[in-house]
Amino acid sequence: MKRGFLSLIGLVLSAVFISWCYPNHTSNTETQSVRPAAVAGQFYENDPIQLAQNIHQLLDRERVVLSGSKIIGIVVPHAGYSFSAATAASAYRQAAEQQVDVIVVFAPSHRDYFQGATITPCAAYETPLGLMPVDHAIVERIVSLNKNIRISSLGHQAEHAIEVQIPFLQVLFPHAVLVPIVIGDVTEYHAAESMAADIAKSLQGKRVLLVASTDLYHGYSYSDCVAINKRTVAAFTALQPSKLFNGLKTGQYQACGGLAVVMMENIALALGARTAELLALTNSNDVTGERGGYVVGYGSIMVTTGTTSRSQEEKVEFRPLPIETQKTLLHHARMAIAEYMSNQNIIKINQPNAFLQEKRGVFVTLTKDGQLRGCIGHHETDVPLFRLVPQMAVAAAFEDPRFPPLSKNELDRVKIKISVYLTNVYPIKSIHEFQMGRDGIILRKNGYSATYLPEVPFDAGWKTVEEELKSLCLKAGLPPDAWKEGAEFWVYRTQVFDESLMKQ
Structure with a gap:
């Protein structure tokens, strides 16, 4: 990684400075407020130095597998860092050297029910690493184009699925702005397709990274988890969002943020994506080394402009084991x-x-x-x-x-x-x-x-x-x-x- 410990210290210092310049309160204009960190100390470290060090260590363990293609989107999990951050890092590492102006994060709503999609009214998302500003010029453009997307705090106030992505984004892209979109109930594919098309129009001319935040299978069967996860990520990498949408509705595929992936892939295709590649696939049982009880699947995927990416990786030989x-x-x-x-x-x-x-x-x-x-x-x-x-x-x-x-x-x-x-x-x-x-x-x-x-x-x-x-x-x-x-x-x-x- 080019960004080392000096950038880590700079990030922490800027976090202190920005937090001081923009105190966490709600002003008369709602877009001047800050969405405070809701799960720091639970899903990830509350200490900014420890948090940044952990993210750098996770990223440094990953090797770059992409060559000659641009990453447009990634799929990453959103569980607590001890469970899924390593899986997320495998995708973030691939995008680490790209120049990015705008990051659009799509996530499910685990707490609030609503139809369509919402974008926070707040001016920034806060984590222990400081503030990540929301680009409300893009937000206003999006909501003016599509009636199913509105500015609302629904899906954002206590939702972890976007927040856990922000520290990775702050470390890798400290100057980028955020467009956080939470997907509610979408019953018809044409509605998802329409929303995606209008978001894509609003991003034209920007250097964009799309992030779909989702976990996979949730349940009590390890064998079902393994089988359904493989089936679901195969649908993700097929880059056929209409088929993915239908399979999610019938239960053939399982992902709490499946609609977030549908939206991301539609937009990625509009922006020139041509292939998707699986980077990592695991589950909470394998991470902890314990079987039985509740199990959740985690996977990471990159969506790129190349005809192939990982599939064009040259042969690498390993030494025989003694x-x-x-x-x-x-x-x-x-x-x-x-x-x-x-x-x-x-x-x-x-x-x-x-x-x-x-x-x-x-x-x-x-x-x-x-x-x-x-x-x-x-x-x-x-x-x-x-x-x-x-x-x-x-x-x-x-x-x-x-x-x-x-x-x-x-x-x-x-x-x-x-x-x-x-x-x-x-x-x-x-x-x-x-x-x-x-x-x-x-x-x-x-x-x-x-x-x-x-x-x-x-x-x-x-x-x-x-x-x-x-x-x-x-x-x-x-x-x-x-x-x-x-x-x-x-x-x-x-x-x-x-x-x-x-x-x-």
């Missing part, structure tokens, strides 16, 4: 399953070495009596191995929807195999670049996707690439020949090791 590190992962995978079976907790590997701190993709496969008993993995390079392997071991044992949860009398009969990625997931232009048995493969088409690890063709006895691709299409829920036209392919390579290694 034998002792392989043994450590196998040992902790088994320990994780046993611990979860007894106490519903996911263990953590203490004092991880440099290899274990690397962020790579992982699959954990369980077999019993030579037959598959569970297989769950994670493609993205966003979680370190010392956290990811125990999580995937537990998921393979208890959350693979193809099998019942592993029982205690099965544990000693199960064998564990781990596939650690030796490359990132990278695109290929032609299926002829794919080498069966060497490469793992991901197929994506029309929002459907599936993957096979490199060793699957050998286990299945397939002789040709076409056999593997037909099976891959069926696994994705597509016709067997769907790979021949309009499909996209990504590949990756893995280092595979199993518990036979423990005898060495």
Whole structure:
């Protein structure tokens, strides 16, 4: 990050100065008031120095995956920072070096019911880092164009979904102005489309970043959370807001700020967006390492002007893991399953070495009596191995929807195999670049996707690439020949090791 500790101190000093210049009160003209921080000390740190340091640390952990494209919009979660700020940082980091004049934040209303959308009458949003001014010239333009958008404190007074985004924006874009829009009840897609079109008109000529604030699944089923989150973010990245709107209404997709995403994507498309990419996906159970009880999904996405962004990322190779590190992962995978079976907790590997701190993709496969008993993995390079392997071991044992949860009398009969990625997931232009048995493969088409690890063709006895691709299409829920036209392919390579290694 170019912005270091000096900018952190400057931000804090300016926060003190601006707060002094603009005392928090309501004057005779409502637009001269300040919307005070409502969830500081609850959702994020109340101390400005600690808050700024935390945000810088979160951003510094993320790598830039965008090349040659401009980010128009992002989707970020809005839970407490201890749960979802790291996921949000993965999106904010991508936009960090862009020049931005205006930031439009779209969020749901968790407390107030109203129809259409509202924009705060206040002149600024306040956080411990100071004030972020609201651009009321743009606001007046928007409300003059669309009767479904009005200036009102409804949805803003105690709402956290916008406020938790503001500290990130203040750190990254200290000179930008804010347009905070809370979305209420919108029953017809054409109303959302109309509002988005008029907002887009009001932003012409500005350097804009659109932010959609939303969490994903809310409920008590971890397996439902994982499945519905994947389905929902696939709809987000398809960049088809009308289909997303309809799926949200039927419950096919679940996101408390789903309408915020619909609005953001409509505007992004009007401003030249061409692709959307998933950056991170997790949930509160995985973050805390505890299963059971209430679980909420978190994801981050970037919407860009390029034909592809992350999909054009060049291949990155990782060093093979030494034998002792392989043994450590196998040992902790088994320990994780046993611990979860007894106490519903996911263990953590203490004092991880440099290899274990690397962020790579992982699959954990369980077999019993030579037959598959569970297989769950994670493609993205966003979680370190010392956290990811125990999580995937537990998921393979208890959350693979193809099998019942592993029982205690099965544990000693199960064998564990781990596939650690030796490359990132990278695109290929032609299926002829794919080498069966060497490469793992991901197929994506029309929002459907599936993957096979490199060793699957050998286990299945397939002789040709076409056999593997037909099976891959069926696994994705597509016709067997769907790979021949309009499909996209990504590949990756893995280092595979199993518990036979423990005898060495």
